[in-house]
Amino acid sequence: xxxxxxxxxxxxxxxxxxxxxxxxxxxxxxxxxxxxxxxxxxxxxxxxxxxxxxxxxxxxxxxxxxxxxxxxxxxxxxxxxxxxxxxxxxxxxxxxxxxxxxxxxxxxxxxxxxxxxxxxxxxxxxxxxxxxxxxxxxxxxxxxxxxxxxxxxxxxxxxxxxxxxxxxxxxxxxxxxxxxxxxxxxxxxxxxxxxxxxxxxxxxxxxxxxxxxxxxxxxxxxxxxxxxxxxxxxxxxxxxxxxxxxxxxxxxxxxxx
Numbered sequence: 165x166x167x168x169x170x171x172x173x174x175x176x177x178x179x180x181x182x183x184x185x186x187x188x189x190x191x192x193x194x195x196x197x198x199x200x201x202x203x204x205x206x207x208x209x210x211x212x213x214x215x216x217x218x219x220x221x222x223x224x225x226x227x228x229x230x231x232x233x234x235x236x237x238x239x240x241x242x243x244x245x246x247x248x249x250x251x252x253x254x255x256x257x258x259x260x261x262x263x264x265x266x267x268x269x270x271x272x273x274x275x276x277x278x279x280x281x282x283x284x285x286x287x288x289x290x291x292x293x294x295x296x297x298x299x300x301x302x303x304x305x306x307x308x309x310x311x312x313x314x315x316x317x318x319x320x321x322x323x324x325x326x327x328x329x330x331x332x333x334x335x336x337x338x339x340x341x342x343x344x345x346x347x348x349x350x351x352x353x354x355x356x357x358x359x360x361x362x363x364x365x366x367x368x369x370x371x372x373x374x375x376x377x378x379x380x381x382x383x384x385x386x387x388x389x390x391x392x393x394x395x396x397x398x399x400x401x402x403x404x405x406x407x408x409x410x411x412x413x414x415x416x417x418x419x420x421x
C-alpha cells in the first residue's frame with residue numbers, strides 16, 4: 165500500500181518524488197506549500213515506506229499503482245506536482261485525465277538516441293558509487309566539496325544544500341531495490357506519450373543546468389503537451405525544488421492555485 169504523510173490544510177496537492185527517492189525529497193518546499201494547501205506527500209511503491217508490488221520495477225507498474233490509489237482514496241483529479249520520474253508520472257496521469265492542475269519538474273521520458281544510453285550508464289554508475297560509499301555518506305555529504313562532487317549531475321548548487329538532507333537522499337538511492345530495473349525500463353522503454361490538451365492548467369519546469377534530463381528535451385516535452393506552459397529555472401539543475409525552492413513554490417502556486 166502506498167504510504168502518505170499529510171501536511172497543512174486546504175485544497176489537496178499531491179507531491180510525487182523521483183527515482184530512488186521518497187517523499188523526503190520535497191522537504192525544501194513542503195512548509196511553504198502547506199501554508200495554503202493540504203500537501204499530500206507519498207512514497208511510490210518500492211520506495212521509502214511503501215512496499216514494492218510485483219510490477220514496481222517498471223514505470224507502467226508505478227502508474228498503475230498510483231492510479232488505483234487515487235481511485236481508492238477518492239483523490240482522482242487532485243492537483244499534482246512531480247519531480248523527475250515523478251514528473252513523468254503526473255504527466256501520464258494528466259494525459260489519462262486522472263489529474264487536476266499539474267506541475268512537472270524536469271520530467272523523464274523525452275530522451276532520444278544516445279541520450280538513452282547516457283541516462284542508463286550515468287545513473288547506474290552513480291548508484292554503484294553511492295552504494296560503495298554508503299558507510300561514509302554522512303561525512304561526505306556534510307562536506308561542501310565532496311557533496312558537490314557527488315551531486316554534480318543533479319544539482320547546480322550542491323554546496324548550498326543541507327548535508328544531512330543530501331545524505332538521506334543518497335542513502336535512499338543506494339537502498340531502493342527497484343532502482344536497477346527502473347533505470348533500464350525508463351532508459352530503454354517507450355518514451356512518454358503526449359496529448360493535445362489535458363483540459364487543466366499544466367506547466368513543465370526545467371532546470372537550465374539539468375545534466376540528467378538535458379534541456380534539449382524540454383522542447384520535445386512541449387511538442388507532446390502543446391497546452392503546457394514551459395518554465396525555465398535559470399539557476400537550477402535536475403531538481404528545482406532543491407536549487408530554487410522559492411521559485412518552485414511560486415510556480416506551483418501560479419499553476420495549482
